[in-house]
Amino acid sequence: MTTATRRRKPAAPYLMAAPAVLLFIAFFLIPIGYAIWLSLHAMRVRGRGFGVRTEVFVGLENYISAIGDSAMYEALVRMLAYGVIMVPVTMGLALSFALMLDVPKVGLKSFSRLAIFLPYAVPGVIASVLWGFTYLPAVSPVTRIFTEAGLPAPDFFGDVSIYFSIANIAIWGSVGFNMVVLYTALRAMPAEVYEAAKIDGASEWQIAWKIKIPLLAPALIMTSVFSLIGMLQVFSEPNTVKSMTNSITPDWVPLMRIYQQGFIENDIYLSAATSVLLALVTVLLSLAALAVFRFRARRSS
């Protein structure tokens, strides 16, 4: 009897956690499990002629082909080239905007904040179509301005410029979001710190460099990791612009390669294996980035 009463625990916490746990299982664990299951199988044809495809267990065969896929490595290199532009520019602009908005006596604050944030509300595909217009020479207002001025117009789809063109779409869309996160963190800082700094004779520049940025470290780490993950997941911008130019192949970045395997070549099994690998890379990279940031933050404090 006594053991039974001691064992009885209140049910409420479990009940309250249950919906979240169920959702987690339904929309997270099961799909991941299914993807792993798929990645270990493949369609193979039995019989002659047209034959009939049947699902068979192939072990790690899909992983071996995914690792040996040279197109994937080319896609990774292109993604890195894109990320080298996208991540620092996004973070730099977001931080600059947040610091500028935080300076006292700057007018039109809420308007500027909204204007910078607004592009975030535009879906990636629509933004890409929009920018596509600007990039296509025959319809581009930019090209028109250059030619009217008698200058050579920029080629937005060149071998190098294409990375800037695609990164630009993502930067335009994500600076606002990152800025809001950083700005909110700035607003949450105690005003006494600034007052003390001012009494000590610090200028706004010094306050920004010596006080605000170090205090922003946690928010900067978080937004940087988001941007890194955003880089790994780049898909809709190049995929939408692809139909407008010969410079973007259907396997331009890793997710496009996975899409191609799954939905153009109809091999969802290989596609699942590649996805699992990419997910692993994402997790490892995020952990590594966090570790580096934490280490540096600890050292500086």
Added chain:
Amino acid sequence: MRRRSLLAASSAAMLLAACGNGDDEGGENGAAPAIEGDENAPANLVFWAWAENIQQVVDLWNTKNPTQKVQLSGQAASDELVSKFLTAVKAGNAPDVVQAEYQALPTLITNNALADLTSAIDDRTRSAFPEGTWNLTSFGGATYGIPQDVGPMMLFYREDIFTEMGFSVPKTWEEFGVLAKAVRQKDPKKYLTTFSPGDAGWLSGFAQQAGAKWWSNTDDAWTVAVNDEATKRMLSFWGGLVNSGDLLGDPMYTPQWNSQMSDGTIIAWPSAVWGAGVLTGVTPGLKGKWKAAPMPQWSASEQFTGFWGGSSTAVSTSSSQKAQAAKFAKWLNSDPEALAALAKIGLYPAASAGQTAEVLGNPPEIMSAQPDYYTTAAAIAKTARGFDSWGPNTNVTYGAFEDLLPTAVKNKTDFTAVADQVQNTSLEDLKKQGYQVA
């Protein structure tokens, strides 16, 4: 027994069904091993299609067949539909009827997703289509779809600009090449046309015209010839013109293409019969300025064209109402009223009776310079030849072309080398999947 229990269940519904189907063929389901059941039994069918405004044709069916309702679900076309449909079959919630492009059929068949309709196709249905059209939906002696629309290719050109510049319509590809250079010399702002490298369906139409046979299946083993002589001749022709700058190499269907088609930068477009509908949307201000002519020929003495696009109506293996589904598919593509409705929404019906001027009516407004547009189109359609067969991995072949050809245009490299690479990719994939390869 089955019939009686159904009658008992809803005799009124059955009566209605019988009335509604007065003008259709009677329940002619004889010894049918593949398609079982009563095609006149009440049904609720789900139909996946992407053709614009096809709801109008479905509505027509629903008014005439109150006990056999068809519910349309609009879907995206091509690869996306194929993946979605295959997934749905696997998940057990596939539609009963699906609009499937011809080149997608082999992929669907080998995935065991399409019902064999051979036994459901009676003589009347069979004779409603040109025999060649059945080749598009029949594989290994069995028919898996009712042909819906075809896209015989033809050459659209700006008649006003051709007249103004003193050009005549090229009869051969050689003349086409000469004209491409002439256009550049006369007006450096203009191009004869653009070669859009990312459209494998368009490319396969050119290959068909040149006489290519990309796939064949003899003794149950596959032969792939994506790099055959005809394809290479065709690719080297386009490659020469694009790489020398005589033609544009930009993709079509972009905002830029729309503007170039409208402002006279591009003055011709090799397309298919449904291209008139596209022109209406893209160049609304050019009514009566476009005309269509047969495709340029590889040899002045012959007359051939290829197919670009086109689709069929098929029944899924998982459907529990296959007989009724097959009946709807047959009606949709061969009934005179349905054909008229299909033509009205811009599809060029595959059925012979659907290609006459009476059904198709006046030419689309954009082609008003050519009152006999549909007569011309029908004559061109008769010269169309397709591949002997589509391959079981056409999607992989298409994907490889769409991957490599844009890069070849960008880097100005040899187009025929692309054909060799695509050939390797296609063959390797077939072997990997376990097909017998000759």
